[in-house]
Amino acid sequence: SIMPATLSAISQSAKNGVLFKGGIHVENLSHLKAIAFDKTGTLTNGKPVITDSYFDSNIEIDNVLAIVGSIEKESTHPLAQALTEYSFKDLENFRNTVEVKDMKTIVGNGVSAYINDEKWEVGKAALVGEKNAFEFHNGIANQLAEEGKTIVFAKHKDKIVALFALKDTIRNDTQKAIKTLKKQGIHTVMLTGDNEKTAHAIAKEAGVDHYIAECLPEEKVNYVKDLRKKYKNVAMVGDGINDAPALASANVGIAMGEGTDVALETADVVLMKSDLPKITNAIHLSSRMNKIV
Numbered sequence: 001s002i003m004p005a006t007l008s009a010i011s012q013s014a015k016n017g018v019l020f021k022g023g024i025h026v027e028n029l030s031h032l033k034a035i036a037f038d039k040t041g042t043l044t045n046g047k048p049v050i051t052d053s054y055f056d057s058n059i060e061i062d063n064v065l066a067i068v069g070s071i072e073k074e075s076t077h078p079l080a081q082a083l084t085e086y087s088f089k090d091l092e093n094f095r096n097t098v099e100v101k102d103m104k105t106i107v108g109n110g111v112s113a114y115i116n117d118e119k120w121e122v123g124k125a126a127l128v129g130e131k132n133a134f135e136f137h138n139g140i141a142n143q144l145a146e147e148g149k150t151i152v153f154a155k156h157k158d159k160i161v162a163l164f165a166l167k168d169t170i171r172n173d174t175q176k177a178i179k180t181l182k183k184q185g186i187h188t189v190m191l192t193g194d195n196e197k198t199a200h201a202i203a204k205e206a207g208v209d210h211y212i213a214e215c216l217p218e219e220k221v222n223y224v225k226d227l228r229k230k231y232k233n234v235a236m237v238g239d240g241i242n243d244a245p246a247l248a249s250a251n252v253g254i255a256m257g258e259g260t261d262v263a264l265e266t267a268d269v270v271l272m273k274s275d276l277p278k279i280t281n282a283i284h285l286s287s288r289m290n291k292i293v
């Protein structure tokens, strides 16, 4: 049975926009020692916009845009919508949509598909080949990544033909939330599938103690498990389908309220308005409740 003090903490939190799915999570949150965050859509707004694009000088730009737009139109990744809109923006009303065959998602990397029986890949450097990726346009990718931008390449057969840089802004209240958590003595980490340079820039801006880049969904799970060995009580905060396994492997899985259904269902705690500072309030309330119990 649930203690009256726990019940009171749950109902008070709900009024505050933090939904606990059970009393045990209040207890766990009160002993929190470390917290891991997903990057895109959690520490950032998750609405990337394209800031730069570069193309191979021997290709027809409109043709590549029509292909990239048509491929990304089929993807549900947070970057896909921005890439689709950007690609079709200057083309006449989607008239250039091409037929996409055998589209595949390569988790944490990008997508591949066939257009007119020729292979195309759209995604990060690790997908299209690090060496060629960083030589494209005299290493422009490095510079853009240092600005905290996510880099997406388009590869046609064996050749990189385009680069897109996408900038996602960190949430207004991210820095405040991280600062307060650190003051509460909680170790803060960012986990992302994005590349090292971009991850570094965003982690620095957010102010987290530590970050892990190029982190696949199953690696996020392993990392959370490692944190549990070291810190005992660990929370994971995320919004995406990809984050669900990591949410489940933490002592407390916390989902952003505007996140995907899978994340909301898997989580133990839901932040109703994707409001990060609410985590610190909830921890505070949980500790107070714990003292009463």
Ligand code: ADP
Residues within 6 Å of the ligand: 038, 039, 040, 072, 075, 076, 077, 079, 080, 107, 108, 109, 110, 111, 122, 123, 124, 150, 151, 152, 191, 192, 193, 194, 195, 215, 216, 217, 240, 242
């Ligand atoms: P995160 O952990 O930051 O949410 P993901 O693991 O989902 O990131 O993806 C890692 C990286 O893979 C992205 O930063 C991007 O470079 C690339 N990527 C994934 N899906 C796509 C896609 N549909 N189109 C282009 N690039 C993609």
Ligand code: MG
Residues within 6 Å of the ligand: 038, 039, 040, 041, 042, 238, 239, 240, 243
């Ligand atoms: Mg995310």
